[in-house]
Amino acid sequence: MAQADIAVIGMAVMGRNLAMNIAEKGFKVAVYNRSSARTDEALVEAGDLAGNMIACRSIEELVAALKPPRALLLMVKAGAAVDETIAQLKPHLAKGDIIIDAGNANYRDSVAHDQALSAEGFEFLGVGVSGGEEGARHGPSIMVGGSQKAWERVQPVLTAIAARYQGESCCAYMGPAGAGHFVKTLHNGIEYADMQMIAEAYGLMRAGLGMAPSAIAYVFEGWTRGPLASYLTEITVQALRSTDPSTGKPLVDIILDSAGQKGTGRWSAIEALDLGVPASAIAAAVEARGLSSMRSLRQAVNGALGDAERAAIGTATPEIIAEIEKTLLTGKILAYAQGFDVLAAGSKQFGWNLPLAEIAKIWRAGCIIRSRMLDAMSRAYSATPAPESLILDPDFAGELKASLPAARKILGLAVANGHPVPALTSALNYLQQLRASRATVDLVQAQRDIFGAHGFERIDQPGAHHGPWHTGAE
Ligand SMILES: NC(=O)C1=CN([C@@H]2O[C@H](COP(=O)(O)OP(=O)(O)OC[C@H]3O[C@@H](n4cnc5c(N)ncnc54)[C@H](OP(=O)(O)O)[C@@H]3O)[C@@H](O)[C@H]2O)C=CC1
Numbered sequence: 001m002a003q004a005d006i007a008v009i010g011m012a013v014m015g016r017n018l019a020m021n022i023a024e025k026g027f028k029v030a031v032y033n034r035s036s037a038r039t040d041e042a043l044v045e046a047g048d049l050a051g052n053m054i055a056c057r058s059i060e061e062l063v064a065a066l067k068p069p070r071a072l073l074l075m076v077k078a079g080a081a082v083d084e085t086i087a088q089l090k091p092h093l094a095k096g097d098i099i100i101d102a103g104n105a106n107y108r109d110s111v112a113h114d115q116a117l118s119a120e121g122f123e124f125l126g127v128g129v130s131g132g133e134e135g136a137r138h139g140p141s142i143m144v145g146g147s148q149k150a151w152e153r154v155q156p157v158l159t160a161i162a163a164r165y166q167g168e169s170c171c172a173y174m175g176p177a178g179a180g181h182f183v184k185t186l187h188n189g190i191e192y193a194d195m196q197m198i199a200e201a202y203g204l205m206r207a208g209l210g211m212a213p214s215a216i217a218y219v220f221e222g223w224t225r226g227p228l229a230s231y232l233t234e235i236t237v238q239a240l241r242s243t244d245p246s247t248g249k250p251l252v253d254i255i256l257d258s259a260g261q262k263g264t265g266r267w268s269a270i271e272a273l274d275l276g277v278p279a280s281a282i283a284a285a286v287e288a289r290g291l292s293s294m295r296s297l298r299q300a301v302n303g304a305l306g307d308a309e310r311a312a313i314g315t316a317t318p319e320i321i322a323e324i325e326k327t328l329l330t331g332k333i334l335a336y337a338q339g340f341d342v343l344a345a346g347s348k349q350f351g352w353n354l355p356l357a358e359i360a361k362i363w364r365a366g367c368i369i370r371s372r373m374l375d376a377m378s379r380a381y382s383a384t385p386a387p388e389s390l391i392l393d394p395d396f397a398g399e400l401k402a403s404l405p406a407a408r409k410i411l412g413l414a415v416a417n418g419h420p421v422p423a424l425t426s427a428l429n430y431l432q433q434l435r436a437s438r439a440t441v442d443l444v445q446a447q448r449d450i451f452g453a454h455g456f457e458r459i460d461q462p463g464a465h466h467g468p469w470h471t472g473a474e
């Protein structure tokens with residue numbers, strides 16, 4: 001009998017935890033996985049919650065279990081798995097049924113799915129979900145894109161299962177299809193930058209100040225009570241306090257220094273480039289992960305040029321630690337500013353009218369980049385008119401002004417002493433370029449005109465100009 005409010009397809013980490021979350025909120029959820037063993041495991045793991053779950057072992061069974069119009073939430077691998085699942089579902093669905101892709105899809109795929117499915121009479125939602133396993137189980141941040149009608153149908157479920165920040169649900173409608181996954185992609189781009197900059201600050205304390213992981217954990221723990229308070233700061237403490245049971249060494253020292261990535265960070269950097277918006281801190285973080293995985297090249301360069309001599313940048317005094325905190329704060333504000341600039345540009349380009357203040361609000365809890373700073377960001381974007389950049393919000397401008405001298409000093413020391421700090425320096429250079437009263441591209445314009453007659457504007461006369469360029473010697 002059709003009795004389930006929603007289906008979840010994909011019983012891996014995210015899907016099974018979302019299903020338990022849905023069941024816990026009092027909804028009936030039909031669950032299905034390509035291989036049934038995972039469905040069985042999910043039901044066992046659900047314990048008492050299994051009473052609100054209907055295990056289905058075929059697509060036919062799944063579709064029959066759902067109340068019309070049927071809502072089917074896919075939580076499978078992004079890309080081909082989504083395409084294949086949609087193709088398998090379609091013959092069994094009726095017009096008006098809703099397919100929800102809640103994985104980390106590329107927003108372009110969501111736009112294409114929406115077009116194809118709506119032409120056949122189905123509804124589509126592209127939904128970004130962030131929070132990992134814990135978030136999926138107890139409250140993720142949820143970014144919805146797609147048809148309004150479909151959103152209204154599933155809003156009670158999605159709003160109920162999302163995280164709450166001071167009583168407000170961290171689930172919101174972002175705009176038409178594509179908007180939800182675009183916002184999730186930029187969430188992950190910011191996530192990459194934040195994580196990389198934390199790792200660079202760690203590197204400065206470890207190799208630059210000679211501190212042990214446990215001592216650095218203590219520093220990060222202090223930072224969880226200040227402006228850097230965030231989930232990522234908290235899990236950094238957890239990571240640095242962990243010990244490898246088999247060797248007794250800090251676990252972080254046992255982990256291969258080669259980072260994985262599934263694509264969302266790279267997509268953020270690509271979208272930023274496509275939209276012509278600088279997102280240098282995000283791009284640097286993506287490149288740092290890519291470079292970390294080029295192990296044979298790294299070894300070859302190390303062998304050819306010798307080990308990088310990472311010299312001390314000082315001793316671990318409270319003063320220098322406070323300066324590193326300010327450096328990280330500077331980088332973090334700028335990375336978020338860049339991420340929001342890409343969102344604003346995408347919104348304009350695609351006519352989405354993305355709610356920037358709302359985005360900052362629903363990122364305050366549940367998601368991986370949840371942080372104290374996002375509350376101030378939601379306030380900043382609630383202003384009328386909204387600031388052109390977060391850097392121009394008086395509170396963030398004040399924070400940057402106060403932190404900038406420390407960031408310059410620390411990053412100067414880092415570069416001079418051989419410490420790689422690509423994301424932090426990218427962020428700082430971005431700001432230094434933005435605030436320079438005169439950029440050095442006057443010379444670039446001169447070069448373009450000399451080799452390509454591209455012309456230039458003068459500061460004292462309107463119109464396009466060429467040369468005259470000096471020729472001959474001296
Ligand atoms: N893990 C995380 O922290 C987060 C993940 N996400 C996103 O959520 C989605 C699910 O993530 P996660 O739970 O980690 O699982 P995975 O990304 O590891 O995907 C595994 C699931 O996909 C199914 N699957 C794979 N290929 C196919 C296919 N061709 N047809 C049908 N089903 C297929 C698997 O079924 P089977 O068991 O039969 O192989 C399984 O249910 C992904 O898009 C991911 O990027 C989003 C936020 C956080």
Ligand SMILES: O=C(CO)[C@H](O)[C@H](O)COP(=O)(O)O
Pocket residue numbers: 104129130131132188191260261262263264265368
């Ligand atoms: O979406 C997420 C969190 O928000 C996922 O954890 C995602 O897999 C992280 O990306 P990557 O695997 O590329 O580090």
